[in-house]
Amino acid sequence: MEIDITFSCQCGAFVDETITCDGPDVDPENDPASLRDYWETISCEGCGKDYDTxxxxxxxxxxxxxxxxVDLNFDVHKLFEQEDVVSEIESTRQLDVYRKVSTDVISLLRHPHPAEVQATLNNMLFAQVVTATEAYLSSSFISTVVNDDALIRRLVETDPELAKRQFSLREIFTQWEDLKRLVARYLRDLIFHDLKKVKPMYLFVLDIDFGDVAWLFKAIIVRHDCVHRNGFDKDGNQQKIESGAIIELVKQCTHLVAEIEEQLIARRET
Structure with missing residues (x-):
């Protein structure tokens, strides 16, 4: 399962982390209650303090x-099923999906709405733009890497978590036959909704540099407030998201997506 964990550090910084674990023990012979526990360490980027989770x-x-x-929140998501992983490997429609979402967002903004619903609508549309961008980045990376043996090797050599995974001699042959699905599943569980991991992976594996995307990191924090706090930040202040800010976000995200798509196309054509 995948768990999104957020809280406020003692230093005042906002911590947003995604942890992946195997979930409960599904074999009742091991534990009738199916209880299983895990320990992870989450670090605050503001002060460097480690929290045992x-x-x-x-x-x-x-x-x-x-x-x-302070203000501990978490959301639990099931890991992507096998058919979702296969679809991710074979997908070639990442750009089309992003374009459809961004076009729909602009159309909804231009449609007249009662003033009393505009704030709620803007919260949803802002969150949708960020989610569509994250989905494009995640899916494009996965489908590009897992369909290229050289890139899979580079990923294994540059990603510390994947590199340290161990298999028995018997498992090596089984896992080798299913390597694409294993890598795709690992990537989906790891990087979806976590731009901190997506950005360096694009650079180290695909030689694609996002440049300065501080605006996107900020948008992700605002999206979190839109989705989990109904548009209010941790201090109770409402995020006042104007329609113009959403249009500007669409422009920035579309520019980033277009630059990445251009480099991915160039890679496929070489």
Missing amino acids: HIVCTLSDTNIFVPNV
């Missing part, structure tokens, strides 16, 4: 415990 999973519930933090 305790994850407790059962078939009916998942709980997260992080001591000495």
Whole structure:
């Protein structure tokens, strides 16, 4: 399963981390309650403090415990199913999907709406633009890498988490036959909704530099408030998202997507 964890550090910084774990023990012979727990370390980028995070999973519930933090929130997502992974490998429509979403957002902004619903609508549209961009970045990276043996090797050599995974001699042959699905599943579980990991992966594996995307990191934080706090930040202040700001975000995201797409096309044609 994939768990999005957010909280405020003692230094005042906002921490947003995604953790992947295997979830509860599905074999009742091991534990009738199917309980399984995990320990992860989450670091605050503001002050560098490490937080020991305790994850407790059962078939009916998942709980997260992080001591000495403020405003702890978490969302649990099931890992992508096998058919989703196969679709990710074979997909060639990432750009079309992004274009459709961004076009729909602009159309909705231009459509007249009652003033009293505009703030709620803008929250949803802002979040949709960020999500569509993240989905493009994630899916394009996965489909490009897993269909190129040289890129899979570069990924393994440059990604510390994937490189340290161990297999028995018997498992090596099984995993080799299913290598594309293994890598695609790992990438989906790891980088979806986590731009901090996507940006360096594009650079180290595909030689694609996003440049300065501080605006996108900021938009991701605002998106979090739109989705999880109904448009309010952790201090209770409402995010006032104007239609013009959404249009500008669409322009910035579209420019980033176009630059990446151009380089991916050039790679395929070489």
